[in-house]
Amino acid sequence: MESIILASGSLRRQGYFRLLGLPFSVMSPQIDESYEGILPPRELAGDLAVRKVRRALELIRNSPPWILGADTLVELDGEVLGKPGDRSLAAAMLKKLQNREHRVVTAMALYNRRTQNIDCRSVSSSVTFAPLGDGEIEWYLDTGEWQGVAGAYQAQGLAACFIEAIHGSYSAVVGLPLHECYVMLRENGYEYGAKQE
Numbered sequence: 001m002e003s004i005i006l007a008s009g010s011l012r013r014q015g016y017f018r019l020l021g022l023p024f025s026v027m028s029p030q031i032d033e034s035y036e037g038i039l040p041p042r043e044l045a046g047d048l049a050v051r052k053v054r055r056a057l058e059l060i061r062n063s064p065p066w067i068l069g070a071d072t073l074v075e076l077d078g079e080v081l082g083k084p085g086d087r088s089l090a091a092a093m094l095k096k097l098q099n100r101e102h103r104v105v106t107a108m109a110l111y112n113r114r115t116q117n118i119d120c121r122s123v124s125s126s127v128t129f130a131p132l133g134d135g136e137i138e139w140y141l142d143t144g145e146w147q148g149v150a151g152a153y154q155a156q157g158l159a160a161c162f163i164e165a166i167h168g169s170y171s172a173v174v175g176l177p178l179h180e181c182y183v184m185l186r187e188n189g190y191e192y193g194a195k196q197e
Helices: 011-020 041-060 087-097 134-143 158-162 170-174 178-187
Strands: 004-007 024-026 066-076 079-081 101-112 117-129 163-167
Touching (some): 004 041, 011 170, 041 066, 087 134, 117 170, 117 178
Parallel strands (some): 004 066
Antiparallel strands (some): 101 117
């Protein structure tokens, strides 16, 4: 199999690449993740994923390999909850999410080294949080899991204690929709899995 550059520093995505048995290297291209609330969450996640791939292409320049970038956003009532900058912002996000259903959107952008095109796809799932007391929120914040993640929680971590339901793709909520990633790779001609008929 050809090596893929994973344009993401996410340990969760790296773990999924290892699970899939994909040969990869990691590049964490720094991009401006600010936004002005003009794009709907699904398009915004796609835009950020594509920006990561394009930045990786700028850094590589000559003979780029396959590149996959991804971005995950949390959306509640039309408001995008990004990565909280500090503990107080994380606490505010968790208070908004508790006892509510919200959407998690993960977009993937794949640079096809053969066609030199970028294919972008996204998956939206809904997550329902249980009611949370202030003590539970403080307990979770003490874990530090909220740092560097959209919506201030990790579904694969201790926040699973607070999640009543997930409708859609669990792996997308974690950061990489595995089924859609598999399909996207194969539809772009990347040789992976069973031989295509």
